[in-house]
Structure formats: structure tokens, C-alpha cells
Amino acid sequence: MASFISHRQLTVEWGQCDPSGIVFNSRFFEMFDLSTWMLFEQALGVTAHELGAAFGIIGLPLVDARANFLKPAKFGDVIDIASHIVEFRRSSFDVEHKITIGGELAVEGGETRVWAARTKDDPDKIHAVAIPPDIVARFGHG
Amino acid sequence: MASFISHRQLTVEWGQCDPSGIVFNSRFFEMFDLSTWMLFEQALGVTAHELGAAFGIIGLPLVDARANFLKPAKFGDVIDIASHIVEFRRSSFDVEHKITIGGELAVEGGETRVWAARTKDDPDKIHAVAIPPDIVARFGHG
Amino acid sequence: MASFISHRQLTVEWGQCDPSGIVFNSRFFEMFDLSTWMLFEQALGVTAHELGAAFGIIGLPLVDARANFLKPAKFGDVIDIASHIVEFRRSSFDVEHKITIGGELAVEGGETRVWAARTKDDPDKIHAVAIPPDIVARFGHG
């Protein structure tokens, strides 16, 4: 079974670009974050807003983020972001984001996130919990 | 007694500028927000982080923000932000921020904020409360 | 003839919200900027990217921005932004942005911008030029 892929398109905004006229690097990490929320929304059928309550977690804390910049994205460019989960582990997973412009790969991004719940005895703390198999299955894994 | 003025300097960052090479407008509102926190820190002697607990408020919700852009600020420019409270009312106040570059006024900003506490009967709600006279006095007003 | 209104919808992103769980004020000014570009795109039929070349201008420099925050916008909220030009003057104009959430007005924003061209004798400078009547007409004014 193929891994579930979420696509979205967006047009590069003026305010996302730097003086060299291309998207400033931090903006891609904003895009990746939203794309991960949308990937979960589409695969699980709950809004990002309801995700925590629906699955007993407090969120999907990011422990690692990375990006390769292959081609610049300019103001007005229409970009496509394709996101999918490349690997599920016991309580963490890796998301891959591929940004293409006119069919050409422009940015490759990656995130490692944790399936995390609030710790009962100390509500200020969070801890990783096992990802339920039916969640994994909904992404076409497991 | 003169109104207490807080000054800070910063150098314009590459990532704050847009393709025309000047600071993108939303970045000035980020600067104003921080300058207001620092104004309170300096006038009241508590960190922004402690402000809520020290005075029984949940924060200083912004109800109005505005800016006039007179001269552009470019990458590498050293800018000075001078902030003070121009008027205290019962439970709200107006902050003025003046950004100068090389002694010339570049941006004039303004914020209207509320002195707000959490509502006892409904902790999801907040309401405006009277600003204590000794707080007002510490800004050289009242 | 009614003023041309541009609408767009967006869902509030996690990264646009601050620790109180609501959209941080500077993010609304990012939204307003994009909405103005889209308003021009839709009214004039050229992309934001082509706007300068199509009309002999270098852009629409912002000289004044302002916002009233009436109701908070939270993570996951679907917001509608309606933008139109309220007044054209010789070489400047005022844009109004109304953000509604579930039909209720949440933020009122305003921008004053200039129709600007590069100065022939000094390409580092820009100056305001008269807005052509046919541009004004396409927004339902004049």
C-alpha cells in the first residue's frame, strides 16, 4: 500500500522574499509545518485544531528539521508542496516535503516529529507515546 | 514629570527585508511589540515574562496598531526605537514608537493596549481592569 | 458603480499564533499585503509579479498601515478577508481589509499606498505618479 501523499499549491508572497528576490529560508520551514498539519488532517479526517483532543496527544513536537535548497523560489512563483510520511517508528516519524516549481524540484525538506502526550503526574511535562497502529495504517504504512 | 522613554537599537536583518531591499512592513509591528514589553520591563523593573504574575494581569492585549512609513529602513541600517506611553486611560493606554535612522525619523508607530485580567467565572474570557495609579506613576504619568 | 471587492479565505496556521493561542498582530499585516496584491491581480487581470512591468511602476509602496483588533483569530479558524479600495487620490489610494470569522468582524485593516515609478535621473529614487483613470475605473471608481 502506497504512502498517503498530501499536496497543496501556493503562490509565493512578496513578504516571504528577501532582498535577493527569493523566498527567505525560514519561510520554507513555516510552509513545512503547515503542510504536516494538513497531511494529518487529510489522512485522519480531523482538523489540525481537533487533532490533539481526537487522539489524546498534545501535539507533534518537532525534534529535527532540515531542508536542501536546489532552485530558488521567486515572488509570484506557483509552488507545489507534496508531503508524506517516509517512516513511522514506535513513537516518532519522519515527514518528507518536496517543493516543485513548474515540475522541477526546488526544495527538499524533512521533519522528525514525536507523538507526544502530557505527563499525568507533571502536567508541565510531555513524553513520547506509542503511535496507535490504526493511525499508522491510515497513512498507508504498517 | 516627563514620560518614561525606553530606547533600543538594532541592526536591520537580511531576513527582515523584502525584494525592494527594505524592511517589510509587518516586521515593524514585531519590533513595536517587543519595544512595548521592554518599556514595561524598564519602567516597572520586572521582566516581560514576570509581568503577568507580578501585577495580576494576563497580558496587554493589543486592540489597535498603526504605523506611518516616512523613510525606508535597509539591510544593515542601525535603527533606534524610542517608545513611551502617551496617554493612560482607566484600563487602556497608547504607546508611541519612533524609529529613527541616523537621527532622521523613519517610522512612527502607535499601539493601543488594554490592562487585562482573566475573568473569574469564565477563565476562557478576559476583561479590562483599572490600571493601578502606582503603575501609571512609574511611567511619569498621573 | 460599486467598488470592486476581492475575497479570500484562509485557515489560521499554528506558526501564525502566539503563546496566548491567537494570531500575532504582525501576521495580519502580512495578510493585508498579500490581499492588496490579489485585489490588484483580480481587478487588473495581471499577476502581482507582472504588475510593475504592465503599468510602468515599480510597486505600490506602503506609507501607512493600521488595524483594529475586535475579536481574536485562533489556530484553525477559517477567516475571510474582503479587500477593496475606499478612495483614490491623484497618486495614492486607501485599501480597506475586513477580516470576518463565522460572519463576525474580527479585524479591520487599512493601508495607504502610493502609485510609484522610478525617477529617471536617479534610479535609486522613486516618486509618486498620477494613477491612470482607466486603472481607477477598473476598481469601480472615478
Place this chain on the structure above:
Amino acid sequence: MASFISHRQLTVEWGQCDPSGIVFNSRFFEMFDLSTWMLFEQALGVTAHELGAAFGIIGLPLVDARANFLKPAKFGDVIDIASHIVEFRRSSFDVEHKITIGGELAVEGGETRVWAARTKDDPDKIHAVAIPPDIVARFGHG
């Protein structure tokens, strides 16, 4: 000879934090970008603004960025960023950024950048050029 290290301190801003009260990941990449500019400023004795003209380059395009998030940074936290170049290659180099809070490592960041000049025959293009040995030496390498 030890690698030149640039340090800077900053206090986490309200507007840099997300609804979970911690710095949103994209903000660290903004910090890394500025820290790299400051590292070059301090090692080479020219401002970031003059860097291009002083060394015949158009900038230091980023080709790869990455970060590990070990401990959260909260509103009001005083963070220290220590940046140095871990390796110089012919025309590219790797920067490492270590963010510590109260002496504890919170975020490890890395960037790969290129020493790039405008292409003579096609000023819209840029290409990697060899990094001069005296530049490398000023960072304590080579």
C-alpha cells in the same frame, strides 16, 4: 589555530513563540541567518552590508539548513548563540550554530553556504567561486 567563534545573546520575544509557549521552529532559522552574517562581520571586519562589495561576491547563498531541537526555548529565556565554521571546501562551507540556555544545549543548527559571484555573461545567474585563502585564514582555518 582554533576556529573563530562568534557569540551573541538574545531574549526570546513573545512574537517568536507559538501557542505551546515555545519558539516556533522557523524563528531559529532566522536567528541562524543573522548569526552567520555576524560571524562574517566579526571575522572579516566588514559589515554584512559591505560584505558583497568588499569581496566581489553577491552573497552567501544557503544550500542546506538543518536543526535539532533538544530543549524548548520559552518567552523571556535568555539564549546564547555560538557560531563557527566547521569546514571550508573550495567554494562552500559549513556553519554550526549552538544555542544554549542557562548553559544547557537547546538547539544545534547547521548551514551549508556557497561563496557566490554574479556570472559575467549572464548577470541573472550566479556561480560558486573559490574562497580566497586569506578569508579562510581569518576564520582560523586553512
